[in-house]
Amino acid sequence: MANDSEAGGVAGTPGHVVVVIGAGRSGTSTLTRGIQALGIELGNNLKPGTPKNPKGFFEDEELLALNKRLHHAFGLRGTGASLRLIEEDEWQAAFLNEHRQAVTAAIQKRFGAFPLWGFKSGGVMRLLPFWEQVFEQLGLKVSYVVAARHPLAVARSRAKLNALRGVQEKSDLEWLVRVVPYFHLLRRHPFSVVDYDRLMAEPQIQLRRVAGALDLPLTSDVEREINVFGEQFINPSLQHHRGDANAGGERLNPLARDAYRWLHALAGDEIAPENPELWRDWARIRGELYAMRHALRHIDFLEDEAERRQTQGWKRLFAPRSSRVSQADSD
DSSP states (O other): OOOSOOTTSSTTSOOEEEEEEEOTTSSHHHHHHHHHTTTOBOOSOBOOOOSSSTTOOOOBHHHHHHHHHHHHHTTOSTTTTOOOOOOGGGGGOTHHHHHHHHHHHHHHHHHTTOSEEEEOOTTTGGGHHHHHHHHHHHTOEEEEEEEEOOHHHHHHHHHTTOTTTTSHHHHHHHHHHHHSTTGGGGGGSOEEEEEHHHHHHOHHHHHHHHHHHTTOOOOHHHHHHHHHIIIIIOOGGGOOOOOOTTOOOTTSOHHHHHHHHHHHHHHTTSSOTTOHHHHHHHHHHHHHHHTTHHHHHHHHHHHHHHHHHHHHHHHHHHSOHHHHHHHHHHO
16 A cells, blocks of 8 residues: 655656546446556555446545545536536636545555556546646646447446436436546547457457557566456456447437547547547537536436435335324325
């Protein structure tokens, strides 16, 4: 475990953090285990596996808790279900100072001794401006690895866990608000996009791609760990649903279709990260998403209201009979 030294590992050398980001059900956990094979330290306090992810989440528990707390501070429901977009002026809110101090202290404590470390936490992409401020404050070199998966496959995978969130239209909106708003911030840093289907089919090749994009050395030890990941960790049973990058799908959101096509092209090395057409069209996609911000906020309101009414209904159902009679009289 890291000691309480300042971030940066070797004195005078800025630390290097590799952050795995992506929409839920896109293989971020598998990919995070993969980058561990590249010599990236994940810490020794990782969230254990559950039936949702039997092999583990590979998330640092402390950073995960802090990221969830930040979601609640913004009034977002959970780390994925909420759809409202965060307005530009909200990033200047005073409460963020306290959160920055807490996250900075946690990083220094847990990873300050490591020159190369990484993490993944659900919803980091949703709050990327905050994390960028933290990394800048710590003077870290930052690289990103983006887990990409076709929105059709994401919805099918999500439906196994939550039927309502797995509805294609709802899943696509969650995918969009997670992926689109701050993807352009990656232009400032080295980044690599990894398609989940490719990772499952050719894990060693994809990890070497990531290493090349992030300028990480492929030592004999790293090559050995890459093979361990590909031969022992990757299991075809982890992949249940696929989506065709060119498939429309009558219910697929056109913005999700367009954004994923760019991610798919990046993951296949069909275009370079600096491709100007990519960033021009991404600005168009982002603008069209932000044009929906009032409707997205209203959807959150309706879902919150439905959840509140459902909770009240359960309370009435299990209340003592005398209380139910009294409540009925008051209605």
